[in-house]
Amino acid sequence: MKPAPFQLHIPSTLEEAVGLLSQHGEEAKVLAGGQSLVPLMALRLARYEHLVDVNRIAALQGIAREGGWLTIGAMTRQTTAEAHRDVALVPLLHQALPLIGHFQIRNRGTVGGSTAHADPASELPAVALALDAEMVIHGPAGGRVVPAREFFVSTWTTGLKPDEILTAVRYPVWPGHCGFALEEFARRSGDFAIAGVACGLEVDQDGDVARAAIAYFGMAPTAVRASAAEAALVGSPARGADLAEIARLAASNTDPGDDIHGSAGFRRRVAAHLTERALERALRESIHA
Ligand SMILES: Cc1cc2nc3c(=O)[nH]c(=O)nc-3n(C[C@H](O)[C@H](O)[C@H](O)COP(=O)(O)OP(=O)(O)OC[C@H]3O[C@@H](n4cnc5c(N)ncnc54)[C@H](O)[C@@H]3O)c2cc1C
Structure with a gap:
C-alpha cells in the first residue's frame, strides 16, 4: 500500500520546523529517518496531512x-x-x-x-x-x-x-567501578525483541553495590525500570548478591502483553533469565573495572 497524500515540508532551521509544526498542529508530524513513520503511513495505520522533514537541520x-x-x-x-x-x-x-x-x-x-x-x-x-x-x-x-x-x-x-x-x-557517563549489560531475546536477528533488559551496576570501594539500574523493553506498554529489584541490590555486597532471586523479582514487576510471539508468562520467564545473565555480566565487569 501507499500512504495517503501528504504535503512534505523541508525546513533548514529548527525555528522554521517548529513554526510549521505550530501552524499545522495535530495534522503534522516530524519525519526523521522514516523507518517507523513511513511503514505506519504506508500501511494506513497513521495518516498526516503534513510531514516536516528535519533531515537538513x-x-x-x-x-x-x-x-x-x-x-x-x-x-x-x-x-x-x-x-x-x-x-x-x-x-x-x-x-x-x-x-x-x-x-x-x-x-x-x-x-x-x-x-x-x-x-x-x-x-x-x-x-x-x-x-x-x-x-x-x-x-x-x-x-x-x-x-x-x-x-x-x-x-x-x-x-x-x-x-x-x-x-x-x-x-x-557513569564514573567509578561500573559494569553494563544489555540482553534481549528475538526470534531472528534484526527482529524487534520479544523481551529485553538493560542493566547498569556501580560497585563502591567496599565491594557493595552503590548504584543499580534495570530497565526492560518489550515487557510493558513502555520501557520500565525494575525499581524494587534495584533497591534490593543497592547496599548489598556485590559478590554475595542472589542474582537469580533479584532477577525473578525484577521480571515479576513487569506488565507484558500476550501476543502471537509469546504469552505474558513466557515473557516474564525469558526476562528473568535475561536479567540474571545481564546482572552477572554487569557485576563481573564492575568488580574488575
Ligand atoms: C524491519 C524493521 C525492523 C526494525 N527493528 C527494530 C528493532 O529491533 N529495534 C528498534 O528499536 N527499532 C527497530 N525498527 C525501527 C527503527 O529503529 C527506526 O529507525 C526508529 O524506530 C525510528 O527512527 P527514525 O529516525 O526512522 O524515525 P521516524 O520513522 O522518521 O519517526 C518515528 C516517530 O518519531 C517521531 N520523531 C522522529 N524524530 C523526532 C524528533 N527529533 N522530534 C520529535 N519527533 C520525532 C516521528 O514524528 C514519528 O512519529 C525497525 C524498523 C524496521 C522497518
Missing part, C-alpha cells in the same frame, strides 16, 4: 562530550553513533545500537527518531531510562529538558507536544 546533528555527559543530536543516524568512538563511554548505548533492526534500517534510522517513537520493544528508550538520560526539547516557547523517567508515557507516546522537536538525548 544542522543543529540536530552531532555527538559531543560535555563534562559527564555524552550528547547525541536527534538526527544522528544509528550507524553513525554505532561507529563513533565516544559512544563507547556509554556502554549500554554501544551494546544496544547494533541490535536495532538491520544495517540498512540503522543507516537511515536516527537516535532521536527511535527515542521519540517510544516503541515499547525498542532498545534505545530502555537504555535512556536505565541511565536516567535527559531529553533536550525545542518548541515555540524555547527549550526545555525532560528526564527520561518523565518522557516515556506509554506505547508510542511521550511527553513531546505536537509542536515540539526532540533536539538531542544527553546520556550520563
Whole structure:
C-alpha cells in the first residue's frame, strides 16, 4: 500500500520546523529517518496531512562530550553513533545500537527518531531510562529538558507536544567501578525483541553495590525500570548478591502483553533469565573495572 497524500515540508532551521509544526498542529508530524513513520503511513495505520522533514537541520546533528555527559543530536543516524568512538563511554548505548533492526534500517534510522517513537520493544528508550538520560526539547516557547523517567508515557507516546522537536538525548557517563549489560531475546536477528533488559551496576570501594539500574523493553506498554529489584541490590555486597532471586523479582514487576510471539508468562520467564545473565555480566565487569 501507499500512504495517503501528504504535503512534505523541508525546513533548514529548527525555528522554521517548529513554526510549521505550530501552524499545522495535530495534522503534522516530524519525519526523521522514516523507518517507523513511513511503514505506519504506508500501511494506513497513521495518516498526516503534513510531514516536516528535519533531515537538513544542522543543529540536530552531532555527538559531543560535555563534562559527564555524552550528547547525541536527534538526527544522528544509528550507524553513525554505532561507529563513533565516544559512544563507547556509554556502554549500554554501544551494546544496544547494533541490535536495532538491520544495517540498512540503522543507516537511515536516527537516535532521536527511535527515542521519540517510544516503541515499547525498542532498545534505545530502555537504555535512556536505565541511565536516567535527559531529553533536550525545542518548541515555540524555547527549550526545555525532560528526564527520561518523565518522557516515556506509554506505547508510542511521550511527553513531546505536537509542536515540539526532540533536539538531542544527553546520556550520563557513569564514573567509578561500573559494569553494563544489555540482553534481549528475538526470534531472528534484526527482529524487534520479544523481551529485553538493560542493566547498569556501580560497585563502591567496599565491594557493595552503590548504584543499580534495570530497565526492560518489550515487557510493558513502555520501557520500565525494575525499581524494587534495584533497591534490593543497592547496599548489598556485590559478590554475595542472589542474582537469580533479584532477577525473578525484577521480571515479576513487569506488565507484558500476550501476543502471537509469546504469552505474558513466557515473557516474564525469558526476562528473568535475561536479567540474571545481564546482572552477572554487569557485576563481573564492575568488580574488575
Ligand atoms: C524491519 C524493521 C525492523 C526494525 N527493528 C527494530 C528493532 O529491533 N529495534 C528498534 O528499536 N527499532 C527497530 N525498527 C525501527 C527503527 O529503529 C527506526 O529507525 C526508529 O524506530 C525510528 O527512527 P527514525 O529516525 O526512522 O524515525 P521516524 O520513522 O522518521 O519517526 C518515528 C516517530 O518519531 C517521531 N520523531 C522522529 N524524530 C523526532 C524528533 N527529533 N522530534 C520529535 N519527533 C520525532 C516521528 O514524528 C514519528 O512519529 C525497525 C524498523 C524496521 C522497518
